[in-house]
Structures are given as structure tokens and as C-alpha cells.
Amino acid sequence: MNIVVCIKQVPDTTELKIDPITGTLIRKGVPSIMNYDDKAALEEALKLKDQIGAKVTAISMGPEQAKEVLEEALAMGADDAILISDKVFSGSDTWATSNVLSEAIKKIGFDVIFTGRQAIDGDTAQVGPQIAQKLGIPQVTYVRKLSYKEGKFLIEREMDDYIEIMEARPPVLFSVVKEANNPRYLDVRRLVDICQKDPIQIWNNNDLKIDESIIGLKGSPTKVKKTFTPTFEKETKVIEGSTDEKVQTLIKELKEKHLI
Template identity: 50%
Template sequence: MNIIVCIKQVPDTSEVKIDPVTKTLIREGVPSIINPEDKNALEEAIRIREKYGGKVTVITMGPQQAEEALREALAMGADEAYLLSDKAFAGADTCATAKTLATMIKKLEYDLVFCGRQAIDGDTAQVGPQLAEQLGIPQVTYVKEIKVEGDSLIVKRTLEDGYEVIKVKMPVLLTATKELNTPRYPSIKGIFEAYREKEVKIVTASELGIDPQEVGLKGSPTRVIATTTPETERAGEIFTGNVKECVQNLVQRLVEKHLI
């Protein structure tokens, strides 16, 4: 089974800062990680390959530094990796991102495409569904459980008030939630192979054969007007003492603020 996993390198959200002038994320000096739910997607892809055979390919779009995310994915157990990196891809919204990823995926053989449910730096949950539309394949989102049955999948997806079970024929795109599994840590052997033996293939816009006007900022219908972080207006208060004293103090403060 050929499985493709789309991952994204994102800033560690505990470290995110906003430029007060440009209203964009300050990425310099900020630690980057693989988007958490993309790791769940990768873990599930590796588990399926281990059980049924095949190949796991990871793809990301980003600057050269995104190669680190792909190396980590290779260390976890992915077989090959592609980095879509070109100035023409910069500033892409979810629509342009999906188009670029789809153009690459169409050049590969695949039975199953995985994405994380959403990225922690944007929280749109749009790239997966838009990618499925670009590829012309069915999609199942918010996946928490998967069972392979011949050329089909039995998928359990999370709903606000329960879950839904769907049978879908491959090829199909799935978006993974954190409930799907617990991602593994790379092994020493996996790390060695990822950095010494395996290759991250760099792909540019010209190599993709894609029109620069249809990707990146030029191909993005979305425009971000402003980005802000919540301001803390007052300091928090910590109550000390036993449970009864803390509850009494809390109730008193709530009464003083006319909240109860």
C-alpha cells in the first residue's frame, strides 16, 4: 500500500510572538516542531505499512529549514521525503498550499493520503479537505480509528456529540486527530538512517511544472488583515490555605466582582 503523509513544520506555540508593526509571526529564534496531529497521521501510516506492506512518503511545503521536519519523519520510519521549496510558494494560503501539494501528489502512486486534522499555527482545518478536492478523491475528517478491509477502510470519525462509522473505498484522504494513536519516538537506528542514508528530495515550482501565478501569495484568494495576541489586563491571583479556605476566598472574590 502506498501512503502519502502531508506534514507541516510549525512554530512551538508556547514561544510564538507577533511583530507589532507587520502583524506577522516572528519566526526568528523560535523553535519549530512537526505539527502534532501530523505526527498522529504519520504514526498511523507507518503502522498500516508495518501490517500490510508498502511505502510511506512524507511531503511538506516550506523553506529549507523544513527539511528538519522531514528528517524527523524519516527517523520515525517514513521511507522517502519531498520538500516543496521555492520563493514562488511563499505566502500561500490554504487554497494555494493544497494546489501545490496536489500537483506533487499527482506525480506519485498512492492508495491513501494522510493529513493532520489542523495545524496549530493556523487552526483552519482546511488544507486536508481542499487537497482531497484537488485530487478528486473522497475524504474523511476527524479520524480516531481505522481498520483496513480489502481495498476499503472502516473509519470512525469524531463528532461533537459522539462518533460516526464510515466505509470508504481507496484512494481516500483522511485527517487524523490526536485520539488516533500515540506517535513513536525515533529509534537510534532510525535517526542514523535519516541523516546518513536517506535523501530529502527538493522540488521547485519549475520541477513541478506549476504556474507561479497559481501558487504562493499570487495564487492565494485569502488576505490576512491583522494578527494579534490576547493582552493580559490584570494579573491572576493564587489562593493559599486548605480547600475550605480557598473556596471561601474564591466565592468572596466572585461576589465582589458581581459574578455570582
């Protein structure tokens, strides 16, 4: 079984900065990490590898510094890693990103695709489903538990107020929530070997041959009109009277505001 896992390097959200002109994230000089949901998706893929001996390929689309999360994926147990990087991909929205990733996945070949539910820098939860749609395969989103037996998967989906049980057969795409598991630690011996051999492949658009009108900032139908940091205001009010009067006044005002 060939498994492809899409992982993303995201900025530390406490250091998030946005270019006021383009509306895109400023990544230069900002600490980066592997997206939490993607790490959970990678762990699910590695558990499947442990069970049936599957091959796991981790892919990431981004600048050269995104090799860091691919090195982490290899140290966790992925077999191959591919960085999809080209200036023509810069500024891609979710639609353009899924165009790039789906072409890369077709080139790799797959039986199962794992993605995280969403990325902490965008919170759209759109890329995984878009990849499935463009590849013409079924998708199961919000996966919180997964098992495989006799050629089919048994899945638990985490919904707002209930758990949905499903079955699926390959080819299929799963998007996984970060609560699904506790990702394994890096294997230090593998990490040392990775640093010495630099096994990560880098693909650009010469490899994928995607029409540039559907990728990058110019090929993205989503346009950021305005970005801003929200401001919060607070108002302090002193309630006069005896203790009983204060309590009654407070209860009345809370009820009026539908807070109790």
C-alpha cells in the same frame, strides 16, 4: 499500496511571532516541531505499512529547515521524504498551499493520503479537505480510529458529542486528530543512517510547473488585515456585609452574569 503523508513543521506556539506588515509567521530563530496532528497521521500510515506492507512517502512544504521534520518522519519509519521548497511558494495561504501539495501528490502517485486535522499555527483545518477536492477523491476528516480489511477501511470520526462510524475504499484522504494514537519513537539506527546519506529529495516549482498566479503570497486570496496580541482586563470587587449577605449578593451577581 502507496501512501502519502503531509506533515508540517510549525513554530513552538509559546514563541509565536507575526510580521506586522505581511501578517505571516516569523519563523527565523523560532524553535520548530512536527505538527502534533500530522505526527498522529504519520503513525496511522506507519501502522498500515506494518499491517500490509505499504510504501509511505512523507512530504512537507516549507523552507529548507523543514527537512528536520522529514528526517524525523524517516526515522519513525517512512520510506521516502520530499521537501517542497521554493521562494515562489512563500506566504501561501491554505488555498495556495493545497494547490502546491495536490500537484506534488499527483506527481508522486497515491492510493491513500493522510494529513493532520489542522496545524497548531493556523488552526484552519482547511488544507486536507482542499487537497481532496482538488484531486477529486473522497475525504474523511476528524479520524480517531482506523482499521483496514479486505480492501476497505473502517473509520471512527470524532464529532463534538458523538462518534460516527464510516467505511471507505481507496483512493481516499484521511485527516487525523492527535488523540488517535501515541506516535512511535524514532529509530536511532535509522536516524544515524539518514544523517549520513541525506536521502531527502527537494522539489521546487521547476519540478511541479504550477502557475505562479495561484501560489505564494500574491496568489493567496486570504489577506491578513490586522494582527494583534489580545489584552485581558480584570476587575476586582469587594462585597460588604455579613457572611450570609456576602453569599447572597455573590449568588445574585453570578446569576445575573449567567455564570450559574
